Amino acid sequence: MIDEVDSASNNQVFLDFLSQLRGYYLIRNKRPTFQSVILAGVHDIRNLRQKIRPDAEHKHNSPWNIASAFEIDMSFNVHDIAGMLTEYENDHHTGMDIPKLSQLIYDYTSGYPVLVSMICKCMDKSGSWDDPSFENAVKYLVKEKNPLIESLINKLEDDQQLCNLLYRLLFQGEKYLFSAYDATIQSAVMYGFVKNQDGCIVIANRIFETVIYDWFISSISTDSPIFSEGFKDKNQFIQDGQLNMEKILEKFIRHFNDIYGSQPDKFKEEDGRKLFLLYLRPIINGTGNYYIEAQTRDQKRTDVIVDYLGKQYIVELKIWRGEEYNTEGEKQIAEYLDYYHLDEGYLLSFNFNKNKQPGMKTIQVNGKTVVEAVV
Known part of the structure; x- marks a missing residue:
């Protein structure tokens, strides 16, 4: 070996x-x-x-004609993670909620062994196994240098086709069928960026997704006026240790209209989520995390979930497609809030209608409070 x-x-x-x-x-x-x-x-x-x-x-044939594929699935499922945590709990008696923590770890890592191990190592080092400790472990993996993340970034920097594929997948919401014969898709699978899910490629796990988003955003942040505004504004959005998401959206609308309102030709529909994340990142950087809900990442809408000091904020981003579509979006975010056991959510619409009415309003949908922002 x-x-x-x-x-x-x-x-x-x-x-x-x-x-x-x-x-x-x-x-x-x-x-x-x-x-x-x-x-x-x-x-x-x-x-x-x-x-x-x-x-x-360069040839594609094997150096040896006896090579065989390694087909064993090395990833952990929730039951595997729970088993390891149970053994740890039997030795250390921390009082951790094993079922909840096992599911959380799986949700963020998709069972990627190294990530599972690194999260557990961070929590062990902190001496705590509660929700804030888990958030800190995720934040550490995303923000601090480590060989695994550095290796991923190096692959992105060395392969422009791979970089383009992931950009279109994340920021433009494009769908790609899994193909065993597409060299770029196979490279993305081999390096661990994506996986085959129901015949389509998706980002392998939330942690990798956040790292890739951050890398793309960092590469363009120095030239982005909306990022600069978010950096300057960040302190005013923290009140009693919590985010004021409504105020973030209000200020984002103002800056967006100041920067792009007079130059609509410089803005593309798919840039909406990129610009909002550019504005949001310096505000939560160092304290909070965010990820994109994979099931809603498409060209019409996407949901950003922000974790900040133990509290979650759900912001649905979508392109304005008319009143009927907007009403449907309000119902969808209410259902999503119900799934996450939250009472308040946020809807950010990018409206390219010349007769649009930008601004903020608060509505009630199926017992949930939805703050709508239109730019």
Whole structure:
């Protein structure tokens, strides 16, 4: 079993070693030899071939014609995580809510083993296993440097096609069918960015999604006037340790109209969520987290869930498609609030109708309070 194959794949000594192993295997009927060779790394054997050979000689066939796929699912399910937490609880008696915490960890990691381990390590180090400790662990993974996240970012910086795919998936809400023959999709799967879910590709987990969103936003924040306004405004939105989301939306409308109202040609419909996240990020940075609800990420609407000091805020972003569609959106967010056991939510509409009436209003929908903001 040979570890760290990716870093050694362009080393001639390593290539000679592989050749020697292949020679031993070919004469296995004449003398005793090994039963298998395991190359451990990120790239599969076909991608490794492309790294080994000069650019002019790239081939897709395997260096060995005996390579077999590793098909074991290494991810944890909720039951697996609960089992590990139960063993820990038996030893340490923390009083943690194992079913709730197991589900939370799975919801954010999709069972990705390293992320599960890192979250648990952070909570163990803090000595607390409650909701604030879990939020701090997630925040640490997203904000602080670690080898796993650095590796993901390096892949994005090195592969423009992969970068474009993830941008369209996240910011433009485009849907892509899973394909075993699309090189970019297969790279995204191999590196762990996406997974196959019901025949479509989706971001692998919430933590990776937040990291990728932050990376994209950071790359454009220095040139974004809306980010600068959010940075300047951030202190006024924190009252008694909680976010004033209504005031955030009110100020966002004002800045949006000041910056883009006179230059509508500079704004595209799919830019709405990007601009709101650009404005929101410096406000919650260092204290809160956010993620996008995958089931509602499309070209028409998306839901942003903000976790800030133990409280959740749900903001639905959507493009204005008329009164009937807007009424349907109000009902949807009320249902979503019911699912999250919240009484108040927020609806941010980007209206490109010349006769629009921008502003704020508060309505009651199915017993829920919905604050609507129109830009």
